[in-house]
Amino acid sequence: MSATPPPSVTAPWAGGQITPRAHCVLAPNPGPMTLDGTNTWVLLEPGATDAVVVDPGPLDEAHLATVLAVVADAGARVALTVLTHGHADHAEAAPRFAELTGAPVRAVGRGHDDLADGDVVRTGGLDLRIVATPGHTCDSISLALPADHALLTGDTVLGRGTTVVAHPDGELAAYLDSLDRLHALTGDAGATAILPGHGPLVPDAGAMVAYYRTHRAERLEQVRQALADGAASEIDVVEGVLQRVYADVPSTVWPAARMSIRAQLEYLDRER
Incomplete structure (x- = not known):
């Protein structure tokens, strides 16, 4: 029996003031991979x-003008920009945004002032703790916002559906470890909500991370079974697994599914 995702926000997602300290500005780039669009988070x-x-x-x-207007309406200025990872739908505007604001950009790698697991970023009385969550990409991080009992997860955990392990940059073993790390921060550990990089607020962080862990384990077992059933003997093993395991997935996201399959095959190869 497949894992069932926990209930999520069902109203059309348009962002806005989501927690006392987090305002979401939705970028105008909806699509199969970006859902309603990229969530740009203003934390204050x-x-x-x-x-x-x-x-x-x-x-x-x-979009950048709208973000700046939200900050200005709050009587504030942008003092810092943080990237959850380097994919263009999240980070392409970072250089231009730095020009507009004069604020530094911090991220993992890519020429920025690197952030490390456990770093605490303090700005304007706001405390954010960096949580290394590689796997979707090698440079993925999440941010714990303890004052709002929330985790900003970028593309590691989405507000709807599941994410891609973007092989070869992404790696499944690292992703599974990252889910374990996020799970340890939920529930009694403090985080009750997820503010994702795409899709709506997740009101039950623990349930969503548990679903992600179960879903990954089920997909991995399905790939093992597909290989046992002959996918490995086909000319293109990725396409063989795709047809057997991801038949329930819309064809619009098959390119992402192929990346996840390659990550799963690499994981199983190392396991053997």
Whole structure:
């Protein structure tokens, strides 16, 4: 029996003020891989004047203007930009946003002032703890926002559906470890909500991360079975697994499924 995802926000996702400290500005780039669009998060301690922006998104001047307007309306300025990872739908606008704001950009690698697991970023009275969550990509991080009992997860955990392990940059063993790390931060550990990189607020962080862990284990077992049933003997083993395991997935996301399959095959090869 397949894992059932936990209930999520069912109203059309348009962003807005989501927690006392987190405002979501939805980028105008909806699609099969980006869902409603990229969530750009404006984080601001109530009453403070220094804001943190997480993932300015694609290079869209109107979107960046909207982000700046949200910050200005709160009587604040952008003091820091943080990237959850380097994919263009999250990070393409970072250089332009730095020009507009004069604020530094921090991320893992890619020439930025690197962040490390456990680092605490303090800006305008706001505390964010960096959680290394590689797997979707090698540079993926999440951010714990303890004051709102929330985790900003980028593409590691989405607000709807499941994410891709973007092989070869992404790696399944690292991704499974990252899910374990996020799971340890939920429930009694403090985080009750997920503010994802795409899709709506996840009100039950523990249930969603548990679903992701179960889903990954089930997919991996399905790939093992597909290989046992003859997918390995086919000319293109990736396509063989795709037809057997991902028949329930819309063809619009098959390119992402192929990346995940390659990551799964690499994982199983190492396992053997």
